[in-house]
Amino acid sequence: MCLHKKISCFYYRDRNSKDSTCDLILESERKQFPVHKNIMMLVSKYFKKMFNIEMKEKYEGIVKMLQIPHQRLANLIEFIYSGRIKITEENLTDILDDAEYTELEALKEICKTVMLRLVSTDNCLKLRAYAQRYNLDEVFVKTNQEITTSFAAVVQHDDFVQLDVDDLSAVIKLRNKTCEEAVFTGIVKWVNHNPLQREELFVNLLSQIDFNLMSPEFLAQISTEKLNFQRDGANSVKVGNKVYVTGGWNDESGRSCEMLNLEKPTKWNVLPNMMEFRSYFGSCFIADHIYVTGGRSQHCDDLSSCEKFNIYNNKWMRVNSMWHARAKHGTVVCRNSLYCIGGYDGRKILSSCEQYNVWSGVWNEIAPLNQARKGLACVVLDGNIYAIGGQGYRGQFLSTVERFNPAIGRWVYVASLKHARYYSSACVIRNKIFVFGGFDGEDLTSVEVYKPTSNVWTIAFEMENPIDGATVVAI
Template sequence: MVLILGRRLNREDLGVRDSPATKRKVFEMDPKSLTGHEFFDFSSGSSHAENILQIFNEFRDSRLFTDVIICVEGKEFPCHRAVLSACSSYFRAMFCNDHRESREMLVEINGILAEAMECFLQYVYTGKVKITTENVQYLFETSSLFQISVLRDACAKFLEEQLDPCNCLGIQRFADTHSLKTLFTKCKNFALQTFEDVSQHEEFLELDKDELIDYICSDELVIGKEEMVFEAVMRWVYRAVDLRRPLLHELLTHVRLPLLHPNYFVQTVEVDQLIQNSPECYQLLHEARRYHILGNEMMSPRTRPRRSTGYSEVIVVVGGCERVGGFNLPYTECYDPVTGEWKSLAKLPEFTKSEYAVCALRNDILVSGGRINSRDVWIYNSQLNIWIRVASLNKGRWRHKMAVLLGKVYVVGGYDGQNRLSSVECYDSFSNRWTEVAPLKEAVSSPAVTSCVGKLFVIGGGPDDNTCSDKVKPNYFRHIPIGLLDHVQNTFSRQVIT
C-alpha cells in the first residue's frame, strides 16, 4: 500500500481518466482537522555528529578509507583528509589547494612531538582530549600550529588554573612567547601578589635583568617590608655574581633603600661586601642616610612607599575648637585622599590649651607651647599611635610657628603674655634637646614660617597688637655638616624620649 499525503485534486483538474494504471489508494484527511503544519523537521541532535565521528575514528584505527598518512618523528598516523580539513584550516589549506601534499600519500610534519600529534588526532576524531601538566605545553603549541583555537584556549585556561609561586614566572614567559596577553597579565599579577614566595624559587633566580626590574620597580608589588625586595635582589645577584655584579647599581636604584629600617640598613646593607666594593652605589646609600635624618624633606622615587605596605600620605588635623570662644577639642584625625576615609588617632593631651604650634617631623607630629605661657612639647608617634612628652621649650610661648629644616625642628617667635618674641629655638630629636639659635631681627607673633633651599623663611606676623608685618626674613642657621650624614649610623640608637 502506498500512502500519499497531500491535497486532494479533482480528476478533471489533472486531466486523467480512471484506468487501472492510475488507480492508487490515497490517505484522505479532513481539511477541517488540519492545523496548518504540512511537514515535520526532524533532527537527531548532536548525537548524529558524535556517531559519525566515532565511526570515522574506528575507520582510522582500522585504516579503513584513510587517504593520507601524517608522519611525525618517524611515527605514522593514517588519517582522512576530509576529517582533518573539516577541523583545521591548516590542513584545509594543505589539502584543498594545489600543494604537493594534496597529492602525496605520506605527509611529514616537523616541529612537533609524536605524542602531541596523537593527542591532537584524538581531539579531531572525538572532540575530547585529556590535558595534563605534562602535555599542556606541547598540546598548546600543536593546536596553535594547526590553528585549533578552541583547543588552544582550553590549554591556556588550564595553565591559568595551575599558577603557583614555583611556576608562575615560567608560565608568564611561555605566555609572552605565544602572545597570550590574558594569561601573561594573570601570571604577572599573581607574581606581584605572591612576590615573597615567588622570590624563593629557582625560576626567580633565572629571570633576566629587565624582567627582574619590571617587578621590583612596581608600586603594586605586595610585600610586608622593603627589606624583602633588597634580599631578593641580592640573592639574584649572588646566584651568578661574576656576571651580575655590574648590574648591582642599576638594580638597587629600584630598591627603596630609604624605606629600610635604619638598623637593618646599617647592619645588613652597608656591610655587604659586594655593595662596599661598588663605588657607584655610594650615592644610593647616602640618599638613604639623608632620608633617615631628614624624613620627608628629602624626596625621591625611592622614598614613595609601595601600596601593599599600608603606608600612604595623609592629612592630619590636630585639635581646634567647636566655635569661637567654645571648648577646645582633643581630637586628632587623619584623612586618606586615596581611600577618602577619615580615621581617629590618639587624643591630644592637655587639649585645654590653644594657639599652639604644630609640625611634622619625619613620620611623627610635634605640638609645642600654647596658651597660657606653656613650655610643653608633645610628639605623636605614628607607629604606636600615642602622644609622648619630650624636652620642654626653653621659653614658653604661644602664637608661634614651627618648621623643619634639615631634620631639625625650629620654633619661631610668638607671644609670652606680655611681649612679642624674637627668640628661635632648635630641637634635635636624637639628643632630645632644645637649643637657642640666632634670634629674629624683629619680634613677631603669628608669622608664616617655611623652609626652602636650606634656609628658614619667616613671612609677615604681628610686631604689635595694631599692625601686621609685610617683611620676609630669611634666617641663616648653621646646617648639618655633610660629614655627619656619612656617620648617621652612630646616631640611630641615640634618640631619648623622656
C-alpha cells in the first residue's frame, strides 16, 4: 500500500492550515517545518525510537536535523504527507541517504524501483556501489548482470578507475570469458590512474586473466608496438600512463621524441624534437619535466649539455650543462635531486658523478664511484642509487655493483651480478631490481633479479631473444 494512503487527508490539510495541530518542529539550516509527532512516529523508525526512549528530543518541541539540508528535508516531509517526491539519477544518492538516516523504508523501496529502471552500461558501476551501501539486493543483481553483458564497454567509463582493488577484482570476476582483452586493457587503465599506489597490485590482477583466450593479434600488439623510428642508444621514461622515448642513433631519430599512451597502446605519437641530436644519453623525470643529460652528438662528440621537456606544454628548453661531458652514463632521480653517474667523456671512462638541483639549476660533484664504468645500468631503490655492471677503464666487462646513499655520501660495493654485463637494462619492480640482457663478449638473454634484503642476485629467467643497449620501463 502506498505510504500516503495510510495518512489521513486531515493531517495533510491540517499541516498547511493556520489552525494546525502540529506539535513538533523539524529544523535544518535555520529553516523550521511544523509536523505531527504521531505521523513521524508512524512512518519512520528513526522518530519512533526517538520518542519512545529517553532522548532529549522526547521532551523538546524542536528536533534539529543537522544531517539533512533544509530543501531535502522539505522534500522528505512532502513525501511523508503526500507520497510524492521527484527522484532522478542526479538526486538519487541524496534521497537514499536521507531515507536511510530517517529509516523510511517506503522511500527506500521507491528508490529501489527507480534504480532498477535506470540501470545501464553507463551507470551500472555507480549504481552497484549504491546497492551495496544500502543493501538493495535486487539492484545489486541487476547491475552485476549489466556488467557481465557489457563488460568491454563498462571498463571504458571513468567510474571503473575509481574502484578500490576489492571491487575491481569482484567486477573482473563478473565478465564472461570472451572479454579477456577488455580485462587486460581495463587493468592497465586502472593501475595507471594511480601508479604509485597501484603498481604493486598489477601482477596479482593479471593473474586473473586467461591469456590463452586472447587473440594472437592482440598479444602481438601489446608486446611489440613499434616506434615510428628505429633507435640505437635511445632512452625512455614513464610518466603516469605514458611512456616517452627520446633520441637514439639514427639520422632521423637523433632529436625526435615519441609518446605511447598505455591506455590506448596502438600508436606512438610524435612529439617536438629535442634541441640537440643525442644518443647514449641519460634521461629521467622530475618536477613535471623530462630531463635529458649529455650523450653523443651526430659527429661523435660527447656532450655536457642538458635540456628538459615540459610534459604539459610539449616544449623543450635548455638547462645548465654538467661539469663533465659524459655519454653511456646513468641518470636517475633520488630524493628530489637528479644524479648523473659515470660514463665516458670521449677520452676516458669516468668514475665521477654529479648532482643537479632542479630548483636552483646548480650542478655539484659528489663522491666518485669506486670503479670507473661506462655502459652501466642505474636504478633507485629505497632511497639508494645502484650502479650496475658496465665496462671498466681497462676494457673489461664488469659484474660489480655499487650503491650510493645520498645521506651518507659514499659508494659501497654490494653483491656482484652472476654475469658481467655491459650496456644492460634495468628497472625496479615490487622492491626488486631486474637487470635484462647486456653484453659480455656476446649478447645475453638472461635476466637477473636482486633482493636488497638478502643482498643476493639470482637468475630470474631467460628471454627469447638477446638484447643489449635497450631501454626499459616498468609498467
